[in-house]
Amino acid sequence: MPDDVTPATPTPALALRGLWRRFGPKIAVAGIDLTVPAGSFYGLVGPNGAGKTTTISMSTGLLQPDAGQVLVHGRDLWADPVAVKRTLGVLPDGVKLFDRLTGEQLITYAGLLHGLDRDTVAGRSRELLTAFDLVDDARTLVVDYSAGMTKKVALACALVHAPNLLVLDEPFEAVDPVSAANIRDILASYVRGGGTVVVSSHVMDLVQRMCDHVAVVARGQVLAAGPVEQVRGDGSLEDRFVELVGGRVAAEGFAWLRTSSD
Amino acid sequence: MVAHLVRLKLALLGNGLRRSAWQVVGLVLGLVYGLLVLGLVVAGLAALSTQDTALRQTVTVVVGSVLVLGWWFVPLVAFGVDATLDPARFVTFAIPRRSLLTGLAIAGLVGIPGAMSTVTSLAIGLTWWRDPLTVPVALLGAAAGLALAVVGGRAISTVAAPLVARRRVRELLAVLVVLLLASIGPALGSLSGAAVVSVDEHTFDRPAQVLAWTPAGAPWAAAGDAAAGRWGLVVVRLVIAAAGLVLAWWVWGRATAHVLVNPPHQEAAGPRKGLGWFGRLPATPLGAVTARCLTYWVRDPRYALALVMVPLTPVLLWVVGRGSALVLISGPIAAFFVGWGISADLSYDGTAFWTHVAAPLRGVTDRLGRVLASATIGVPVVAAIVVSTAAVVGASDDLPALLGASLGVLLTAYGGASVVSALVVMPVQQPGENPFATRQGTSLAAFLSQTVGWMAVIVLALPEIVLAWLAVRGGPAALGVAAALVGLVLGAIVLVVGVRTGGRVLDRRAPLLLHRLVSFS
Numbered sequence: 001m002p003d004d005v006t007p008a009t010p011t012p013a014l015a016l017r018g019l020w021r022r023f024g025p026k027i028a029v030a031g032i033d034l035t036v037p038a039g040s041f042y043g044l045v046g047p048n049g050a051g052k053t054t055t056i057s058m059s060t061g062l063l064q065p066d067a068g069q070v071l072v073h074g075r076d077l078w079a080d081p082v083a084v085k086r087t088l089g090v091l092p093d094g095v096k097l098f099d100r101l102t103g104e105q106l107i108t109y110a111g112l113l114h115g116l117d118r119d120t121v122a123g124r125s126r127e128l129l130t131a132f133d134l135v136d137d138a139r140t141l142v143v144d145y146s147a148g149m150t151k152k153v154a155l156a157c158a159l160v161h162a163p164n165l166l167v168l169d170e171p172f173e174a175v176d177p178v179s180a181a182n183i184r185d186i187l188a189s190y191v192r193g194g195g196t197v198v199v200s201s202h203v204m205d206l207v208q209r210m211c212d213h214v215a216v217v218a219r220g221q222v223l224a225a226g227p228v229e230q231v232r233g234d235g236s237l238e239d240r241f242v243e244l245v246g247g248r249v250a251a252e253g254f255a256w257l258r259t260s261s262d
Numbered sequence: 263m264v265a266h267l268v269r270l271k272l273a274l275l276g277n278g279l280r281r282s283a284w285q286v287v288g289l290v291l292g293l294v295y296g297l298l299v300l301g302l303v304v305a306g307l308a309a310l311s312t313q314d315t316a317l318r319q320t321v322t323v324v325v326g327s328v329l330v331l332g333w334w335f336v337p338l339v340a341f342g343v344d345a346t347l348d349p350a351r352f353v354t355f356a357i358p359r360r361s362l363l364t365g366l367a368i369a370g371l372v373g374i375p376g377a378m379s380t381v382t383s384l385a386i387g388l389t390w391w392r393d394p395l396t397v398p399v400a401l402l403g404a405a406a407g408l409a410l411a412v413v414g415g416r417a418i419s420t421v422a423a424p425l426v427a428r429r430r431v432r433e434l435l436a437v438l439v440v441l442l443l444a445s446i447g448p449a450l451g452s453l454s455g456a457a458v459v460s461v462d463e464h465t466f467d468r469p470a471q472v473l474a475w476t477p478a479g480a481p482w483a484a485a486g487d488a489a490a491g492r493w494g495l496v497v498v499r500l501v502i503a504a505a506g507l508v509l510a511w512w513v514w515g516r517a518t519a520h521v522l523v524n525p526p527h528q529e530a531a532g533p534r535k536g537l538g539w540f541g542r543l544p545a546t547p548l549g550a551v552t553a554r555c556l557t558y559w560v561r562d563p564r565y566a567l568a569l570v571m572v573p574l575t576p577v578l579l580w581v582v583g584r585g586s587a588l589v590l591i592s593g594p595i596a597a598f599f600v601g602w603g604i605s606a607d608l609s610y611d612g613t614a615f616w617t618h619v620a621a622p623l624r625g626v627t628d629r630l631g632r633v634l635a636s637a638t639i640g641v642p643v644v645a646a647i648v649v650s651t652a653a654v655v656g657a658s659d660d661l662p663a664l665l666g667a668s669l670g671v672l673l674t675a676y677g678g679a680s681v682v683s684a685l686v687v688m689p690v691q692q693p694g695e696n697p698f699a700t701r702q703g704t705s706l707a708a709f710l711s712q713t714v715g716w717m718a719v720i721v722l723a724l725p726e727i728v729l730a731w732l733a734v735r736g737g738p739a740a741l742g743v744a745a746a747l748v749g750l751v752l753g754a755i756v757l758v759v760g761v762r763t764g765g766r767v768l769d770r771r772a773p774l775l776l777h778r779l780v781s782f783s
Binding site for chain 2: 115
């Protein structure tokens with residue numbers, strides 16, 4: 001649907017080809033193939049430990065794959081990391097930020113590392129701080145931010161260099177509903193403007209409403225991928241997800257957990 | 263509860279060993295080293311047990327006090343307190359505080375330092391074996407001393423931790439460092455007038471007598487008084503020890519209770535002005551990395567703690583060398599430690615390092631930015647130490663040689679550290695964590711890389727060190743100039759090669775290092 005804005009290009013924004021990664025005896029990602037069309041809003045869903053974070057780390061140059069290829073707009077990320085990373089915006093999960101910097105300093109740092117000049121960084125960081133409702137805390141150390149504010153400032157860092165492809169790991173975790181709605185708007189307008197977004201999430205409902213494409217990942221493999229309507233079929237995405245992944249446990253027993261029984 | 267906590271500690275040790283074979287090697291090496299030291303101590307005490315009572319008392323009081331004071335204060339400056347059993351981790355369990363503390367104290371003795379201290383205390387107690395009446399008193403004293411060591415150490419570090427985390431105290435520490443630096447000259451000048459100290463068997467009589475009245479020395483002194491028949495004094499010593507123990511226990515209990523319900527939280531600092539260094543340095547990736555590191559030198563206490571040791575070097579050398587020209591080597595030594603300091607930079611970044619990995623940043627830029635930031639502080643500090651120590655011993659003629667050697671070592675250490683820190687990262691305290699806590703699992707790979715790196719830096723800096731040595735030992739003035747030239751040129755070459763090599767290594771290994779850093783957290 002964003003194709004009316006962007007000229008449709010045959011090269012996908014992100015293409016994973018036979019991606020493998022093992023940690024010791026555990027295979028975290030077992031040959032993932034994924035094609036993210038340019039201009040799509042792509043959701044990556046899967047249970048805990050499915051390999052989402054590992055896949056995202058390998059797609060953004062943060063973790064070297066054991067085998068396989070990552071093509072960003074047709075260019076091999078791991079063959080020329082420095083050039084390809086210029087076009088990538090990343091929000092990883094479960095890592096710290098340089099949190100002894102103020103929010104404003106952190107965004108400036110991210111911009112300068114990507115080679116922006118001073119005026120561009122200053123202008124964009126002001127705009128980003130306003131958009132994410134962080135203006136009042138721009139000069140507070142990030143270590144004193146709440147979890148949601150930290151997510152927002154990290155997202156601002158991922159956006160500051162105007163990447164073509166944005167890869168976000170759990171961007172809505174700990175973010176309040178108002179901020180989440182603002183972030184969704186920003187991301188939607190980014191996609192309308194020709195950008196491509198990949199988000200991982202646990203929240204099916206969110207993915208169903210927000211994304212146009214979705215991939216269900218479990219045990220290091222892609223179980224289903226494609227446009228949301230196609231993947232979910234007639235039911236909701238959540239039903240389809242549970243059906244694909246399995247693992248529901250009947251909630252019987254736990255008599256001892258009824259506090260009135262003692 | 264005690265048994266549970268001891269078992270937990272053993273299980274944690276065991277799991278740590280299961281995670282990597284290198285840790286087993288590390289533990290074995292530690293054990294061998296510990297046994298060697300312990301063997302020497304026990305042999306010395308055995309030999310002592312045949313000496314006369316007065317000497318026995320002096321030596322046991324000194325050895326015991328060193329043991330206690332070591333447990334009390336060493337964690338504040340080095341090594342840290344073993345944080346595997348942090349009281350904060352038990353906050354959700356309904357454990358009575360008393361049993362939690364007892365368990366933690368006894369579990370604190372599990373491990374190499376604990377075992378060594380236990381055996382040493384026992385050996386001190388048993389030095390009195392020829393005096394059957396004294397032995398129970400000696401053993402009681404030894405047990406009290408060991409308990410004082412462990413509980414007192416915990417009490418001091420629990421109380422000191424939130425203090426050090428506080429901004430004001432950190433700023434105070436920074437000021438103290440500057441003051442220390444400034445006072446080296448006058449302090450050493452006045453010391454040189456003091457009488458030369460000579461060591462014989464009575465040197466320690468006075469210190470031992472004083473220590474025997476403090477909680478650190480009293481438990482060990484009781485046995486000697488018992489042997490001499492001064493039973494009144496025995497009671498007094500044991501009362502001092504018991505009072506110390508009760509006080510330490512109370513302080514530790516209070517502090518722990520406070521920490522359990524008020525987890526350490528950094529008070530939110532007031533808003534900053536502007537962009538700080540980011541606004542002042544060039545708006546390039548290199549300028550940004552430098553600005554970030556400089557900001558951290560000011561805001562992160564872990565960097566400040568590394569600098570605290572630097573001004574102590576000349577003071578220690580002055581005392582050890584009794585005012586001789588030995589103090590002149592503090593310049594190169596301080597330069598070495600300041601320069602080598604950046605070898606832990608990546609480890610200090612922790613997982614925040616992903617910002618560099620995700621950005622189109624060349625390894626060389628990362629390396630050079632860190633060196634520039636450290637040099638902004640390191641070069642003036644080293645120069646100040648060289649000039650002040652030279653002024654103190656009246657060796658201003660040797661300034662070219664000393665400055666050459668020191669700056670040469672500094673540049674060489676920067677070069678070496680740039681390579682080593684691109685190869686290996688190690689677990690360190692995370693920002694905001696108790697700065698006195700040690701992290702489990704420093705691998706032998708980290709240890710080896712540090713050792714090899716040290717040796718490489720020393721070898722590479724040897725030309726200017728030798729030249730400077732000859733110049734200071736009365737060589738012609740030309741030698742001093744040569745040392746300065748060689749130091750600057752050779753150091754610059756090593757720095758350039760080190761930064762470029764480190765940069766290339768980092769280009770290749772950054773994702774791997776990031777993965778390690780993530781696995782530490």
